[in-house]
Amino acid sequence: MTRQGLLLVLSGPSGVGKGTVKSAMVKQKIFSFEYSVSMTTRKPRPGEVDGKDYYFVSEDRFQEAIANNELLEYNSYVGNHYGTPLAPVKQMLKEGKDVLLEIDVNGARQVRKLMPDGVFIFLTPPDLHELKHRIVTRGTDSDQVIAMRMKQARKEILMMQDYDYAVVNDTIANAVDHIKSIVEAEHVRVPRVIDDYRNMVEED
Ligand SMILES: Nc1nc2c(ncn2[C@@H]2O[C@H](COP(=O)(O)OP(=O)(O)O)[C@@H](O)[C@H]2O)c(=O)[nH]1
Numbered sequence: 651m652t653r654q655g656l657l658l659v660l661s662g663p664s665g666v667g668k669g670t671v672k673s674a675m676v677k678q679k680i681f682s683f684e685y686s687v688s689m690t691t692r693k694p695r696p697g698e699v700d701g702k703d704y705y706f707v708s709e710d711r712f713q714e715a716i717a718n719n720e721l722l723e724y725n726s727y728v729g730n731h732y733g734t735p736l737a738p739v740k741q742m743l744k745e746g747k748d749v750l751l752e753i754d755v756n757g758a759r760q761v762r763k764l765m766p767d768g769v770f771i772f773l774t775p776p777d778l779h780e781l782k783h784r785i786v787t788r789g790t791d792s793d794q795v796i797a798m799r800m801k802q803a804r805k806e807i808l809m810m811q812d813y814d815y816a817v818v819n820d821t822i823a824n825a826v827d828h829i830k831s832i833v834e835a836e837h838v839r840v841p842r843v844i845d846d847y848r849n850m851v852e853e854d
């Protein structure tokens with residue numbers, strides 16, 4: 651029987667670098683995992699591709715997905731909705747694939763309740779000045795939105811207490827390395843592997 655894949659939840663305050671770290675992990679293929687493509691009512695940014703970065707949908711379609719229980723979790727963030735389509739996640743885990751969710755802290759809290767076996771990784775900024783600097787230099791938000799994101803970030807950092815691991819995103823390479831170590835360790839946790847050894851002993 652195929653062992654279930656690991657559900658990896660990467661979260662943390664907006665602007666900390668979740669999207670950047672996820673992209674680096676996807677590009678470097680440091681270990682094998684699938685990532686969940688979220689649904690959002692936000693408008694695409696230049697270069698973003700529908701079905702790859704997000705499924706960009708209308709407000710009506712998003713509400714329909716909620717009503718039909720199509721979403722594992724969802725959240726509103728700075729005026730837009732974001733959610734994780736449930737069916738593909740379930741299917742990939744069943745096939746034994748590790749699945750990465752890159753979601754905000756409210757979404758992560760919902761997932762923790764529904765899928766407590768997930769591996770919850772909190773990405774932190776080195777400090778709040780650096781966080782603001784990253785949001786400003788990304789250049790995608792107005793001053794008003796930046797102020798809202800920073801206010802939210804202060805609250806969000808304290809939500810770290812619900813997570814299994816804290817990873818500092820000082821450099822992307824360091825963050826990716828730490829996440830890789832966490833995933834490798836999670837793969838060999840005894841509760842996860844013991845059945846293989848029971849079978850080995852019994853068959854011998
Ligand atoms: N709950 C939840 N949050 C999401 C999902 N997809 C993206 N987010 C989060 O929504 C927030 C805003 O995302 P986005 O507009 O792409 O901006 P950025 O991540 O700050 O570049 C970020 O904190 C994302 O991690 C999702 O499916 N569910």
Ligand SMILES: Nc1ncnc2c1ncn2[C@@H]1O[C@H](COP(=O)(O)OP(=O)(O)O)[C@@H](O)[C@H]1O
Pocket residue numbers: 662663664665666667668669670671784785787788819820821822
């Ligand atoms: N380790 C890092 N060092 C410097 N800048 C970074 C680092 N990680 C991300 N950034 C930059 O910070 C900004 C926010 O990153 P992003 O991935 O959009 O954050 P999030 O998805 O958490 O909101 C981007 O401009 C990105 O290039």
